[in-house]
Amino acid sequence: MQNLDVVIVGAGPAGIGMAMELGKVPGLQFGVLESDRTGESFRRWPTQTRLITPSFYSNPFGLADLNSIDATTSPAAFAGAEHLSGVQYADYLKFVADTAQLPIVCGCKVLEVNPDPDGGFHIVTELGELFTQFLIWACGEYQFPNLNPFPGANLCYHYAHIEDWQSLQPIKSLQAINNLESRPYIVIGGYESGLVSAINLVKLGHQVRLLVRRPTWDLPDETDPSLVLSPYTRERLRQMESNDKLEIVYDANVIEVTHNEDGSYRVHSANGCFWDTEQPPILGTGFLKGGGAIQIKDLWIVG
Ligand SMILES: Cc1cc2nc3c(=O)[nH]c(=O)nc-3n(C[C@H](O)[C@H](O)[C@H](O)COP(=O)(O)OP(=O)(O)OC[C@H]3O[C@@H](n4cnc5c(N)ncnc54)[C@H](O)[C@@H]3O)c2cc1C
Structure with a gap:
């Protein structure tokens, strides 16, 4: 001691x-x-x-x-x-x-x-x-990703677990085997990690559908600046604007991810919309509230 x-x-x-x-x-x-x-x-x-x-x-x-x-x-x-x-x-x-x-x-x-x-x-x-x-x-x-933001999140990859976008191997689906056009990657989350995931996938030549609740790059002026997308990421997003590989879907409040019979994934939004993809969806949905302090939570008096 x-x-x-x-x-x-x-x-x-x-x-x-x-x-x-x-x-x-x-x-x-x-x-x-x-x-x-x-x-x-x-x-x-x-x-x-x-x-x-x-x-x-x-x-x-x-x-x-x-x-x-x-x-x-x-x-x-x-x-x-x-x-x-x-x-x-x-x-x-x-x-x-x-x-x-x-x-x-x-x-x-x-x-x-x-x-x-x-x-x-x-x-x-x-x-x-x-x-x-x-x-x-x-x-x-930011060490402890929230791996369970909604049912079926276990079918997805969390941004925090990606080591290198380049080594992400696309899954060969029935869709591709039958020579049908494969559906885009789906990234869930409209803040830094969601945007960075989408940008990196597009840079590697993939088709990406980014599902966001609201555009964090276009919020009212009085918004807390820490909730607004950083200028650096906004700049990178602007460079993607004319790239037809990126589709952004707004008002997408994802509530569940399920498996389809053919092995593909279905992402469901609260407004009844859904989107299918062959690749495990990417979660850019954040980290556990409390972060590293969770380890000593009993020492805190929570008001
Ligand atoms: C992808 C990503 C991008 C980011 N980009 C930026 C950015 O551009 N600018 C910016 O300012 N911030 C950025 N952040 C946030 C930034 O990482 C954090 O603000 C910063 O790491 C906080 O520093 P810290 O020292 O508080 O914690 P950390 O850097 O997380 O350090 C905590 C340390 O504690 C150790 N630890 C945890 N538990 C224990 C334990 N029980 N015993 C011993 N050691 C333990 C960990 O191993 C770790 O080394 C980003 C975060 C992420 C995830």
Whole structure:
């Protein structure tokens, strides 16, 4: 059992950024526990995914790069890119952490957190136990996909589980075997991951039908900006506008996916419409509410 002043759980941008700050406090005993690798969330992105927030080396003008985790470093300068891939960004995080010699233990999943009645927390990890006065939970929001947004979602692929769009093998259907024109891929969801899925599939030459409830790229001005499609994705969508491989269906509130007798899939919308496809539909329908904090939900008082 080791005693620390502060334990940070999670070596993503939040955890490492916080550790950089704690490193400035003389004599503070702290450590970062990471279940996998530094920047693991980013390492799991599909190969083609890019940061939507742009990076620019603005530090000399006194303005940190938008994606930097401290005031002196810049992902743009590190990777020489404006929209970094997940691996590039994870490598930037690792570089910053290694250079600052942050005390990070990778491959150390936190299994249990028990508050001590006299203050502090007992932490059980895969590698042993420790005690800390203060606990910083930095386990992210986008690691745990919602795999069950409606009945039949188990027949679909979730965006978070695609490693590389290029290696997605189209299924040879009865439709194709009978030399009939195959039906488009179906992507469900009109926000970042749905749009990025559709854009990547079209780029690979596939016909895509994108089902959205409403156009997140065309919302009233007063809408919370975090609910509006990013300018980067809007730009990429605009480039697709004249591409007849992409069809966008609006007012599609998907309520179920079922299997047809010939092995194809049927996607049902609340308004009674349905669409068939040979390929497992792609879910761009989001992540579990609460994200990584779900793991310690019993420690929170929910109002
Ligand atoms: C496809 C995609 C694209 C995105 N694009 C952007 C973008 O362009 N710009 C932007 O700002 N944001 C973007 N985001 C959001 C961004 O990924 C998050 O905002 C960011 O990762 C949050 O950082 P974090 O440090 O809070 O969490 P994370 O980066 O998720 O880090 C959490 C860490 O905690 C670890 N962990 C979890 N549970 C445990 C445990 N029990 N024990 C030990 N370790 C644990 C994980 O392995 C992980 O390394 C995107 C997200 C996704 C999914």
